[in-house]
Amino acid sequence: MFKIRSLVTALALAGSASVVFAQALPTKAPAPADNPTTAEKVALGKMLYHDPRLSSSGTVSCASCHNTMLGGEDNRAGSVGVEGQVGGRSAPTVWNSAFNKVQFWDGRAASLEEQAAGPVTNPIEMGMKSWDDVVVRLKAIEGYQVAFTKAFGKNAISKDTATKAIAAYERTLITPNSPYDKYVKGNKSAMTKQQIRGMNKAVELGCTACHSGPAFNGPGVFQKFPVIDNGYFEAQYGFKDDKGLAEVTKKAADEHMWKVPTLRNIALTAPYFHNGSVKTLEEAVKLMAKLQVGQDLAKSDIADIVAFLDALTGEFPKQEMPVLPAGKVGTTFNK
Amino acid sequence: MFKIRSLVTALALAGSASVVFAQALPTKAPAPADNPTTAEKVALGKMLYHDPRLSSSGTVSCASCHNTMLGGEDNRAGSVGVEGQVGGRSAPTVWNSAFNKVQFWDGRAASLEEQAAGPVTNPIEMGMKSWDDVVVRLKAIEGYQVAFTKAFGKNAISKDTATKAIAAYERTLITPNSPYDKYVKGNKSAMTKQQIRGMNKAVELGCTACHSGPAFNGPGVFQKFPVIDNGYFEAQYGFKDDKGLAEVTKKAADEHMWKVPTLRNIALTAPYFHNGSVKTLEEAVKLMAKLQVGQDLAKSDIADIVAFLDALTGEFPKQEMPVLPAGKVGTTFNK
Numbered sequence: 059m060f061k062i063r064s065l066v067t068a069l070a071l072a073g074s075a076s077v078v079f080a081q082a083l084p085t086k087a088p089a090p091a092d093n094p095t096t097a098e099k100v101a102l103g104k105m106l107y108h109d110p111r112l113s114s115s116g117t118v119s120c121a122s123c124h125n126t127m128l129g130g131e132d133n134r135a136g137s138v139g140v141e142g143q144v145g146g147r148s149a150p151t152v153w154n155s156a157f158n159k160v161q162f163w164d165g166r167a168a169s170l171e172e173q174a175a176g177p178v179t180n181p182i183e184m185g186m187k188s189w190d191d192v193v194v195r196l197k198a199i200e201g202y203q204v205a206f207t208k209a210f211g212k213n214a215i216s217k218d219t220a221t222k223a224i225a226a227y228e229r230t231l232i233t234p235n236s237p238y239d240k241y242v243k244g245n246k247s248a249m250t251k252q253q254i255r256g257m258n259k260a261v262e263l264g265c266t267a268c269h270s271g272p273a274f275n276g277p278g279v280f281q282k283f284p285v286i287d288n289g290y291f292e293a294q295y296g297f298k299d300d301k302g303l304a305e306v307t308k309k310a311a312d313e314h315m316w317k318v319p320t321l322r323n324i325a326l327t328a329p330y331f332h333n334g335s336v337k338t339l340e341e342a343v344k345l346m347a348k349l350q351v352g353q354d355l356a357k358s359d360i361a362d363i364v365a366f367l368d369a370l371t372g373e374f375p376k377q378e379m380p381v382l383p384a385g386k387v388g389t390t391f392n393k
Numbered sequence: 394m395f396k397i398r399s400l401v402t403a404l405a406l407a408g409s410a411s412v413v414f415a416q417a418l419p420t421k422a423p424a425p426a427d428n429p430t431t432a433e434k435v436a437l438g439k440m441l442y443h444d445p446r447l448s449s450s451g452t453v454s455c456a457s458c459h460n461t462m463l464g465g466e467d468n469r470a471g472s473v474g475v476e477g478q479v480g481g482r483s484a485p486t487v488w489n490s491a492f493n494k495v496q497f498w499d500g501r502a503a504s505l506e507e508q509a510a511g512p513v514t515n516p517i518e519m520g521m522k523s524w525d526d527v528v529v530r531l532k533a534i535e536g537y538q539v540a541f542t543k544a545f546g547k548n549a550i551s552k553d554t555a556t557k558a559i560a561a562y563e564r565t566l567i568t569p570n571s572p573y574d575k576y577v578k579g580n581k582s583a584m585t586k587q588q589i590r591g592m593n594k595a596v597e598l599g600c601t602a603c604h605s606g607p608a609f610n611g612p613g614v615f616q617k618f619p620v621i622d623n624g625y626f627e628a629q630y631g632f633k634d635d636k637g638l639a640e641v642t643k644k645a646a647d648e649h650m651w652k653v654p655t656l657r658n659i660a661l662t663a664p665y666f667h668n669g670s671v672k673t674l675e676e677a678v679k680l681m682a683k684l685q686v687g688q689d690l691a692k693s694d695i696a697d698i699v700a701f702l703d704a705l706t707g708e709f710p711k712q713e714m715p716v717l718p719a720g721k722v723g724t725t726f727n728k
Contacts, residue, residue, distance in 0.1 A: 108462055117473045122452070127443055127717045134726040138452045142477015326719045377714040382462045384661045384706070391469040 081272040082239040083322065083372065087156030087229040093171060093222045095229055098209040103227025105205060105380045106220055112178055112192060114185035115140040116391035120177070120224065124152035126231065126377065129326025135334030139177075140185035146300065148334030153374075154322045156229040157273035163332045164303045165280055165317035170225035175217060189217035196220065201383020233323060233372025241369070249369050256366030259359050264351050274321035274370070281318050283331075284349035291345060295335040302332070325368045339364050416607040417574040418657065418707065422491030422564040428506060428557045430564055433544040438562025440540060440715045441555055447513055447527060449520035450475040451726035455512070455559065459487035461566065461712065464661025470669030474512075475520035481635065483669030488709075489657045491564040492608035498667045499638045500615055500652035505560035510552060524552035531555065536718020568658060568707025576704070584704050591701030594694050599686050609656035609705070616653050618666075619684035626680060630670040637667070660703045674699050 089095045106112060107126075110119040123137035124130055130151030131137075136144040147163050155161065161173035177183040178192060186192050196202045196215050203215065210219045238257075240248035249257070260266060268281045284297055292298055303312035316332060329335065330342040343363045347353040355363075424430045441447060442461075445454040458472035459465055465486030466472075471479040482498050490496065496508035512518040513527060521527050531537045531550050538550065545554045573592075575583030584592070595601060603616045619632055627633055638647035651667060664670065665677040678698045682688040690698075 110460070110467070115473065116468055117457070125445070125717075127715055129719065132445070132726075133451055138450065138477075142473075371719070374716045379712040379714045380462055381709045382460075384464065391467075 080242050082242045083154065083157075083232065083234050083236070083272045085232060085234045087232060089226070089229055090169060090171070093225060095226045096209065098205075099223045099226035100230055101380075102202075102205040102209045103223035103225070104377075105202075105382055106224050107227050108380050109382050111195060111199075111382075111385070112184055112186065113140050114187070118184050120152075120174070123149040123177075123183075126152065129153065129323050130155075130231070131327050133328060135329050137183070139180070139183040143182040145182055147332050148329060150319060151323060151327050152228055153231050153233050153372075154273050154320055156232065157271075157320065158275060158317065159279045160317050163316055163319075164306055165315075166303070166306045170228050171221045174221040174224040174228075189220075192220065193217065195385075199383050199385030201385075205383065230375070233374055236322070236372040237369040238366075239372070250365065252362050252365040253369045254366075256359075256362035256364070257369075259362055260366060263347060263353060263355075265346070265363075268318045268350075269321050275318045278318060280315045281350075282314050283316050284314070286349050286352050288349055291349065295331070295345075296333065297331060297335070297349075300332060321367060322370050323372060325364075325371050339367060343367070415577050417577045418489065418492075418567065418569050418571070418607045420567060420569050422567060424561070424564055425504060425506070428560060430561045431544065433540075434558045434561035435565055436715075437537075437540040437544045438558035438560070439712075440537075440717055441559050442562050443715050444717050446530060446534075446717075446720070447519060447521065448475050449522070453519050455487075455509070458484040458512075458518075461487065464488065464658050465490075465566070466662050468663060470664050472518070474515070474518040478517040480517055482667050483664060485654060486658060486662050487563055488566050488568050488707075489608050489655055491567065492606075492655065493610060493652065494614045495652050498651055498654075499641055500650075501638070501641045505563050506556045509556040509559040509563075524555075527555065528552065530720075534718050534720030536720070540718065565710070568709055571657070571707040572704040573701075574707065585700065587697050587700040588704045589701075591694075591697035591699065592704075594697055595701060598682060598688060598690075600681070600698075603653045603685075604656050610653045613653060615650045616685075617649050618651050619649070621684050621687050623684055626684065630666070630680070631668065632666060632670070632684075635667060656702060657705050658707060660699075660706050674702060678702070 087095075093099075107120045110117050110122070112119060118138075118140055121127075123132050123139075125132055130153035131149040135148055136146055137149045138144055150163060155173075156170065159165075161167040161170060162176070167173040167176065175189065179186050179188060193215055196206075206215045206219060206223075207213075209223055237248045237253065241254075260269075268275075268278060270276055280303065283302075284292075298314060301313045303315040304310065306312075324330075325339060328339065329337050330339065331345075336342045336345060340360050343360050344355055347355045347360075422430075428434075442455040445452050445457070447454060453473075453475055456462075458467050458474075460467055465488035466484040470483055471481055472484045473479055485498060490508075491505065494500075496502040496505060497511070502508040502511065510524065514521050514523060528550055531541075541550045541554060541558075542548075544558055572583045572588065576589075595604075603610075603613060605611055615638065618637075619627075633649060636648045638650040639645065641647075659665075660674060663674065664672050665674070666680075671677045671680060675695050678695050679690055682690045682695075
């Protein structure tokens with residue numbers, strides 16, 4: 059029942075999607091009322107985000123898997139955490155994550171702040187035993203005392219402020235001015251003919267039912283994947299081994315429900331899908347057409363849609379490398 | 394015999410050391426005739442240095458262990474390479490490594506260029522099977538084709554050019570204007586009284602026999618460590634488990650010979666010694682006095698010398714974060 063309902067919803071929305079679709083990426087992300095973005099928070103958050111001392115081994119930072127020098131992730135199926143452990147889901151991009159309505163593949167975090175807290179104490183990711191341990195470590199680093207004071211006032215080092223600072227930094231990670239954005243703003247030569255064909259094909263197929271709006275991840279929040287059962291592809295890719303949101307909620311209705319991921323910069327973020335089982339964008343497009351809207355695409359259509367997706371690669375802002383504050387205590391990691 | 398010769402040499406040099414000692418860090422590093430530093434090489438080298446795709450798993454870059462956001466290393470005893478493997482020696486700092494006469498702890502590389510080639514194909518570090526494989530991977534990334542062409546001309550992607558670019562970038566990683574440098578240049582209030590006391594004590598002890606010159610790593614190149622056998626400390630720290638240069642040359646005369654490491658930024662680079670077995674600078678100073686020049690230092694002397702070493706922490710240059718070129722081929726790493 060649920061499967062059919064989703065499909066029907068997807069198709070019903072498809073007709074009006076082209077209107078929703080044509081939106082350029084904003085250059086600023088909205089911040090929640092309890093965490094307005096300030097330069098001091100962003101500076102602190104940038105340090106924390108890149109600091110491997112937030113992991114038990116001192117080797118894994120947020121940036122290790124969500125690489126701000128690359129497409130915001132690590133081009134791996136499963137990311138590598140402390141002690142060489144490999145995670146079961148492919149790291150989503152941090153770029154434009156400010157425009158996600160929920161965070162993590164299964165959408166279990168309602169905000170960037172909530173998301174930032176998770177990996178730090180996940181035993182197979184950054185492996186810290188608790189946020190209390192993180193706070194002890196940060197407090198021992200004088201430069202962090204200074205930076206937290208600037209951002210939040212005196213004696214403010216806590217899980218709450220650390221995750222707020224990281225979220226504030228992440229809200230600055232926006233990649234505007236893709237060929238698509240230029241096209242939407244009126245420069246009709248910013249996309250090639252093939253890219254325009256691919257865009258129209260994506261609308262026609264109903265991709266835009268889920269992948270609309272400036273970040274191509276709405277108007278909804280969650281969607282089932284795969285919508286259509288297919289034993290052949292399932293045997294190959296094992297998409298259903300992971301139950302998505304239901305792994306958290308344990309509800310049957312949430313089985314294989316996933317946050318609709320942004321399509322921005324998708325050309326940079328292979329491999330694809332929650333388990334990173336698909337190596338190329340061509341294969342990903344083919345599978346989405348088959349499993350979500352029941353279409354067998356011609357090779358030329360796939361090529362056109364991939365060309366369009368290439369047009370969603372934005373400009374990466376210049377960033378100064380953070381100088382991480384030196385710490386004499388709590389920064390020595392033994393074998 | 395060798396042990397005694399080293400010690401005598403050390404003591405003989407100590408008298409004249411204060412002259413050699415008083416040199417500020419140059420703000421530019423000399424480059425070899427066959428690899429003059431250019432902006433294009435530095436830009437390319439900075440990308441390569443920070444690119445985890447130079448490792449088999451896509452997770453380990455030069456910067457993972459020689460972190461340019463920290464003190465140029467990872468604050469670990471043994472660094473972590475691909476598949477969670479831990480190395481047997483503590484990563485030396487990349488900052489001011491341009492002023493080392495030889496590279497690696499055992500000095501087995503004569504240049505930064507030669508050094509840069511090593512870790513990439515070391516199975517427990519970056520784990521690439523061969524440089525040919527690295528070249529294939531780089532050639533598949535269009536942005537690297539462009540960057541190599543700018544730096545070296547057309548069709549220039551090779552082990553030789555890649556390591557030259559990395560070395561050119563590393564020659565820019567210099568940290569001038571430490572309190573000590575300001576002091577040497579005439580600002581006599583740049584160091585505290587305790588720091589000046591510690592400096593004089595270091596000269597008096599003969600530390601400067603090996604740790605002189607602008608980077609505190611000359612005038613010689615190699616030195617035996619430990620010079621003086623001490624069963625108590627050996628049992629605790631296992632310094633002699635690793636034979637140093639002799640592990641490479643297999644010569645008895647090279648046993649426990651090590652490159653004299655720079656003291657620049659040493660306050661940031663705990664833990665200490667080739668095996669990273671010593672957690673604090675206080676303990677490192679105590680051990681050096683005991684094992685190299687046979688002195689039992691008073692606690693106050695140790696504190697003074699540590700204060701002086703603090704004065705060797707320089708200013709870290711502002712760096713723009715490299716945007717690593719996107720690659721659709723060869724950048725997908727599976728579990």
